[in-house]
Amino acid sequence: MADTKIYRASTTAPVNIAVIKYWGKRDPKLNLPTNSSLSVTLAQSDLRTHTTASCSSSYPSSDSLLLNGQDQDVSGARTQACFRELRSLRKQLEDQDSSLSKIADLPLKIVSENNFPTAAGLASSAAGFAALVRAIANLYELKQDETELSRIARQGSGSACRSLFGGYVGWNAGTQADGSDSMAYQVAPASHWPQMRALILVVSAAKKGVSSTTGMQTTVATSSLFPARANETVPRRMKEMEKAIQERDFETFGKVTMMDSNSFHATCLDTYPPIFYMNDVSRAAIKVVETINAAAGKTIAAYTFDAGPNAVIYYLEESEKEVVGLFKAAIGDKEGWTGTRGRAVEANIAALYKVQAEASVAIGLLKEGVSRIILTGVGEGPVKTEETLVDEQGQAVSPK
Amino acid sequence: MADTKIYRASTTAPVNIAVIKYWGKRDPKLNLPTNSSLSVTLAQSDLRTHTTASCSSSYPSSDSLLLNGQDQDVSGARTQACFRELRSLRKQLEDQDSSLSKIADLPLKIVSENNFPTAAGLASSAAGFAALVRAIANLYELKQDETELSRIARQGSGSACRSLFGGYVGWNAGTQADGSDSMAYQVAPASHWPQMRALILVVSAAKKGVSSTTGMQTTVATSSLFPARANETVPRRMKEMEKAIQERDFETFGKVTMMDSNSFHATCLDTYPPIFYMNDVSRAAIKVVETINAAAGKTIAAYTFDAGPNAVIYYLEESEKEVVGLFKAAIGDKEGWTGTRGRAVEANIAALYKVQAEASVAIGLLKEGVSRIILTGVGEGPVKTEETLVDEQGQAVSPK
Structure with a gap:
């Protein structure tokens, strides 16, 4: 009998507002910026995206993303790049350790909620892609740290790479053509300058x-x-x-x-x-x-x-x-x-x-x-949470 | 008996609106710009300054400037620079030709009127200083051409140098420290592109x-x-x-x-x-x-x-x-x-x-x-006029 288990993992991720702005891509496909940037991560009690990533063989065969109750298109090159890179890392793990469940190729169902009104016109793509990448990394139990995950989130939305860290966060433009050195890093944690x-x-x-x-x-x-x-x-x-x-x-x-x-x-x-x-x-x-x-x-x-x-x-x-x-x-x-x-x-x-x-x-x-x-x-980076937006039957649920 | 004659000469001068802007001085005292600029001279039937320059030994000893019926301060370095340079050129003429009246040192009375409302917020200093320099040059019967006069007008107000010409006018930033090569020139007369x-x-x-x-x-x-x-x-x-x-x-x-x-x-x-x-x-x-x-x-x-x-x-x-x-x-x-x-x-x-x-x-x-x-x-450069703003007794009169 096939494994029809619903695998789930959840996280929250913060908004960040840059003090040195990202504007201009040297490579639009890889989201590589023309210049480095720096931001302050904002407290998630005020502004955050809450995301549950799940996968199951019982899901319809195509990946899906529900944001604030609305189905989103996941066929775009950016979302696809994130899915592809994360799946590839999971596959490496599965190849190394045969005791791990084979979930890398299962259809993904992502459910996401923002705690702030869309009408506010706040750039929510940074928190959104940071949460998406972090949640899938949790689901896949990846060992990559925030810096390595930031390289993936960057391909979803440039400034998302900075939302993988709390506090004061830099994004190094990098010089490599493949973007391997274009990643975020923490300049200082929120606790360094919490005021x-x-x-x-x-x-x-x-x-x-x-x-x-x-x-x-x-x-x-x-x-x-x-x-x-x-x-x-x-x-x-x-x-x-x-x-x-x-x-x-x-x-x-x-x-x-x-x-x-x-x-x-x-x-x-x-x-x-x-x-x-x-x-x-x-x-x-x-x-x-x-x-x-x-x-x-x-x-x-x-x-x-x-x-x-x-x-x-x-x-x-x-x-x-x-x-x-x-x-x-x-x-x-x-x-x-x-x-x-x-x-x-x-x-x-x-x-x-x-x-x-x-x-x-x-x-x-x-x-x-x-x-x-x-x-x-100023606030902390993504936080793993047990609060799930996908129930045991694999259905999207409203956040409490 | 001293010469108490009222010497008079009048001109009109146009407004110009730059299409390559003048912004930044490399020498604030000499009004030397950081970059060259280019403007279109506008028709004087719509926008112009009308100025009469006069001088007489019968005038109060200090120079004066009346603009739209209001006494203006002429003690500023910029106005003084224009007066000084024009007087010096007149003196050279008088030194060369003893038959000329000795008027270089007589007090100047300048009377000026704009044909557009001050409330319009149009930069009137360009037309104003161009008219002032052109009128005094007429009064002194100077032989200098517009290019040479533009070097003087520039010291009154940078963009004034461009109002000494009609049509399409450049102002070369120049490189000399004394500003001797920072002058206006005509790119093309109005007749070249009158549409x-x-x-x-x-x-x-x-x-x-x-x-x-x-x-x-x-x-x-x-x-x-x-x-x-x-x-x-x-x-x-x-x-x-x-x-x-x-x-x-x-x-x-x-x-x-x-x-x-x-x-x-x-x-x-x-x-x-x-x-x-x-x-x-x-x-x-x-x-x-x-x-x-x-x-x-x-x-x-x-x-x-x-x-x-x-x-x-x-x-x-x-x-x-x-x-x-x-x-x-x-x-x-x-x-x-x-x-x-x-x-x-x-x-x-x-x-x-x-x-x-x-x-x-x-x-x-x-x-x-x-x-x-x-x-x-687009319009013509300054035009000499017999219509005077100073009467035979040396009193300011309203323009007809």
Whole structure:
């Protein structure tokens, strides 16, 4: 009688927000970047993907992926590359140890849930592919470490490789044509600098901008300023940023974060036709961060923008009152202030009052344009969990 | 008895809008640029400064400048440099020819009027300094040609050197430390390509941005992408642009114009702290230009933005219906459509209808954010005029 057992393994994986941006592929097929990048992994209590990987001979013959209850296409080259590489590693194990179950070729059923609204426009592909790769690696009981798995996750979605680690994470661009040295590494664990916090201002975009895959290749092809960023600016800033993290130097961390976000969006603007991800509300967030830092006499808040108008503002726990308190007073009642973290922060009317004159237009734009806020901070990498999204009969179940 | 005669000479001078932007000084004192630039001189019937230079021993001992009825400070280094250089040239003439009146040391009274509202936020310093230098050169009967005078006007306001010529005008950055080779030159007269038109969308800015003098020096000091623009991108584009003008190749002219505007604003965004001149209304103008070109299947309209949110859109006379007609239909009733040129253009509802679906958000932003429009085109350089702004008694008079 054939083995019809349902094999299952589950994990959660975090979102990461880069402080040195990944933009531009030197090899689109292998997702090899033109430059190294660096990110902060965010706490999974606020933002995470929960994924169960399962396989069974009783499943329909083709692999499947269910995300937030919706069937996803798994025939794309990127998902296929992840499946193929992970299966190949399982096969090596099975070949070495005949006592292992032969599961490498069984159909995969992956079930995934995000704990944050898709409407937030947060790049969920990083957490998604990190969770997918980590869950299948668990299912296959692979011995590869996070660095080796990051090489696989990278092929699913570039920035996913950084979500395999917690804390402060680098992604080395590498120089090999086959991508063998293009992997993520931990710069420092979350425990090294646990005071790092992030305030995310979710900004409603009138329309979805250019997709990052299309956008970054147009930048590489047309921006005359891009080579200077990839070849000179980013390599220098990677070193500055790693040092700032090692030394817990927020002023440098913040300044380099802001400059790198601006540099990335500058190359988008220098693309032809130009790509705009920031809008007037995004710029209003920049203005308010500038007034907060001016009032503090030093950099205590740092903005960064991915391929969309949302502002992510890094700050240290000790500056919560000056940073989040002011934004809470400025933006007023919005979804997100009501959560555990949000309720804990008092609106800092006094601080707002001081910058009101200089930032009144910006404050008006934020009040109008921010649809919700998310308060989070640096967090851990993927965590194995017994909570499963596939039941004993192999059916998808809703998370508790 | 002393000579109390009122010496007078008048000129008009045009505005110019660059298609390769001047941004960055290698010598702030001499107004020497980091890169060459190129502009189109605009018709003086639409936009011009009218200036009368006069001098007399009967005047109060200090030089004066009245602009639009308001006394201006002439003690600044830039105005002083222009006065000093022009006086020195007059002195050389007087030294060579003793029959000439000794007027080089007489107090100067300059009276100037713009024919466009200051509220339009159009850079008026170029036309202003070009008119000032040209009027004093007329007063002093100097033999120097436009190229030589451009070296003087440049010291008043960099881009003023380009307003001494009509048509298509380059400004060579030069390499000499004393600026002796940093002068304007005519690429082609207006008559070479008289079909060039410009539609200016005046956008109300919530607040005046960073001044260009401050802004450009911050860019030079902090932007890591700026050297690539100044040293590589602009030199290449200067050649492409001059060739496009020689060959009356609007597609190349338009594409390079748009790319260079984007490149300039990209270096502003890469400045720390970042400088934003464009806003959501400016970007809406870009979007509409993109849809116009997509509908035409080629580049028939080209946007460019100076240090502010106003859009200048170049197009050829033959595309008036597709470009201006569509903008007129999109923007609706605004000041500027009522002038001679504006009335001649019919709102092109059919063309608007075709792009409505794709550009509806942009069209809404334009309707709301454009405060007035100006329709103009390529035009001639400064013109000597008998119409004086200083009467026989040396008093300022209003222009007819």
